[in-house]
Amino acid sequence: MTNLQEIKTLEAGISVILCTYNGADKLPQTIKALAQQQVPPEIPWEIIFIDNNSSDNSSEIATASWEALSEKLDVPFISLSETIPGKYYALNKGLRNAKFSYFIIVDDDNWLNPNYVAQAFKSIDGRPEIGAIGSRTEAAFEADNPRDPVWLNKKPERFAIGEQGSDGDVTYRKHLWGAGLVSRTELYLRIYDKYPSFLIDYSTKNILVVEDTEYCLRLILRGFRLYYASELKLFHFVPNERLTKEYWTKLNSNIDRSFEVIDVYYMAVKVYSDKYKNPLLLLRLKLLTHLRFRTRTGIKKQRQRILLGLLFPESAYNTPLIDAVRRFIQDDELPRNTTTME
Structure with missing residues (x-):
């Protein structure tokens, strides 16, 4: 683990952190959206891809997809591997290899709008009071998807879909979802280097979810603000397998289990x-x-x-x-x- 004294001041720019677990089938579309980013030359950026213990050929697919689409782009694509299962570990691996001062979390089923990277930089640069910025997310489905289940319409936020308030300060919400989250690289590293996730260290239930909620609550407890910017837009791909009652039940069960730790933060x-x-x-x-x-x-x-x-x-x-x-x-x-x- 990096010592606090070794964390250097980073160059202004954006590091896109793309984590996957067995996402070979979803990665081409996600990477296509990254290759279509319209970023001014004065905003440097990079993509850090982390294969989180996949058993498919996610790394090969990701690299091949980027190489096929990025001939005219002078954007580094760094491919890493994290063998410990859990997005928290993959995200930490990516951020410890990041070159730039700000980062965007991109899941393997997130398709960013073409102006996302540029707008993310403009939204957070020069605003030191902002700890994190959340996005507006729309659902994307398979061509043969069944009728949307009632729970998706009633609680779309559990799928990280929809708006996250009105533009501006939304600290009162106490959380932003991780899909498309914009934040500060050094801030994240400083917070988690000395205090690794309490979801892991103090849970009796092996919780590996809601790491985004824990991060947001930590930001608030250190005085930083949460912000929502509707101009940050992405599509969140929801495959048919996630529209079943079984998936919905498991998703809610995992979230409910997290309150063993998260409730302490809330209080x-x-x-x-x-x-x-x-x-x-x-x-x-x-x-x-x-x-x-x-x-x-x-x-x-x-x-x-x-x-x-x-x-x-x-x-x-x-x-x-x-x-x-x-x-x-x-x-x-x-x-x-x-x-x-x-």
Whole structure:
């Protein structure tokens, strides 16, 4: 793992981080969209492809697809391999090899609009208070796709489809989805070098999902803002196999399991918000939390327990995970934003 002192200041530009697991069938269209990017010469960029322990020929397909389409493009295409399964590990591998100051996460089923890379750079460059920017996403289906299931229309955000608010500051949402996410390379490396994902280190359920939500919550806890830019558009390909009830059930189950860890972040965002810098309001929260813990049940009771652990570090409600989140928030060695949005 890279030492914090070894993380250098990076050149201004965009590193596209393209991760895949057995995505050989989807990669040609995704890479075609990257080859069609219209990027001004003053914005340098690169593509870093990471094969995350695939058993198909994803690496060969990716390289061949890029070579066939990029004859006139002076854009580096770096192909890497990460043998530890999980997008978190693949993303870390890519970012530790990135040359540029900003990055875009591109999944193997994401087709970026031609102006995406250029617009991403313009949206984040010179705005140090912005930790991450989210995109507008439209669904793309197979030609013979069945009728859209009701759950896709009711909760498209679980497929990372749709809008993510109104243009501008959307920190109140507390998350942006990873597809098309724009952020800062050095910021990500600094945050995860010293504090590897708590989804892995403190979970009893082997959670390898919602790494994008954890990152966004970490940004908020360090004072950075989340931003939405509707001009950042991409298509998210949804194959027929992901339109089944079985896939929907598994997807929701994995997301629900993540709340073992994610709820601690959510409660920490509440406790450490500007609102509770007021001593009287903080005292009121402490009293109400004790009361609610006695009267509530199920997940609501569990969240009150987390609040008690955050509010009373010396109490029996504190846990190693809560303590780790608290250390992360208070660590003066990590980047912290102290500016405000315009």
